[in-house]
């Protein structure tokens with residue numbers, strides 16, 4: 001089968017290769033998928049690049065990418081044979097395994113392989129996995145947001161855009177921050193009630209106007225915990241929750257202990273790869289509802305042939321893409 005892989009860590013154009021690899025076989029409890037599209041996540045390029053000094057290879061050869069979509073072509077157990085021919089999206093293909101979604105075929109445990117309705121394209125299905133599951137957990141792990149105000153920072157990001165949608169679907173009023181017009185369009189299309197430019201707008205003042213309160217934000221879905229902590233501390237409501245999934249710019253933020261304590265606030269750290277099985281299943285079920293109900297939308301920035309995977313990684317790393325970068329196989 002055609003596949004992309006790396007055997008050492010480093011820059012995309014130096015370490016990613018495309019060629020032939022043996023086609024995987026579905027083991028017991030697994031399904032074999034003919035992959036049509038694979039979404040690239042920041043964690044895919046970070047793992048390949050050796051981010052945070054993690055230069056050691058987890059396996060001698062890695063086919064990258066956690067997420068993707070395609071068709072089930074074989075089953076490793078008789079009770080799974082009814083799924084052959086199903087259109088599917090899949091998640092965490094490369095978690096603890098050497099061979100992920102950047103290939104024509106991948107074999108995965110059946111619970112990581114979810115039905116994809118005919119109304120959803122393979123590229124859209126490939127966008128779901130890590131971002132949509134992370135978003136679901138951030139929005140809902142600490143209870144209902146019905147009638148609450150949710151602030152989604154980076155609302156046009158892959159996770160942020162799904163977070164807006166889960167929050168809206170759950171009955172919240174949603175504020176999103178973005179940094180340019182294309183992102184504002186995407187966040188509005190996702191359903192945000194108020195979209196603010198994090199560079200140009202007076203965020204705290206605009207958020208106060210919107211909520212009508214000095215501190216009106218009940219939940220923050222936070223892509224840049226450390227960088228945005230000052231803002232959060234200005235708008236977070238008593239008993240508010242900061243659900244954070246990244247802090248790239250400020251790796252070791254200083255916590256304002258007493259102000260957080262005085263709010264009876266909670267900080268929820270979310271790492272999709274460590275979420276328990278129940279949280280994954282809840283997220284997958286909610287995503288399934290969104291797909292079947294037609295209320296979950298997706299933003300695809302670029303469809304790149306698998307042969308050009310290095311350029312696809314570079315595009316995602318550049319931060320220029322608004323929406324998901326997917327490889328097509």
Ligand SMILES: NC(=O)c1ccc[n+]([C@@H]2O[C@H](COP(=O)([O-])OP(=O)(O)OC[C@H]3O[C@@H](n4cnc5c(N)ncnc54)[C@H](OP(=O)(O)O)[C@@H]3O)[C@@H](O)[C@H]2O)c1
Nearest residue numbers: 042134153154156157158159179224227245246270271272
């Ligand atoms: N913990 C987990 O389970 C988990 C899961 C998925 C992703 N992640 C991590 O989360 C981050 C985002 O992932 P993604 O797939 O959503 O990436 P993405 O699609 O590239 O989106 C990132 C978004 O964050 C915005 N952003 C950056 N700095 C910001 C700031 N200070 N304030 C507000 N927005 C800011 C970016 O917009 P600008 O143009 O404004 O910079 C961009 O829209 C990455 O670090 C990734 O590794 C973690």
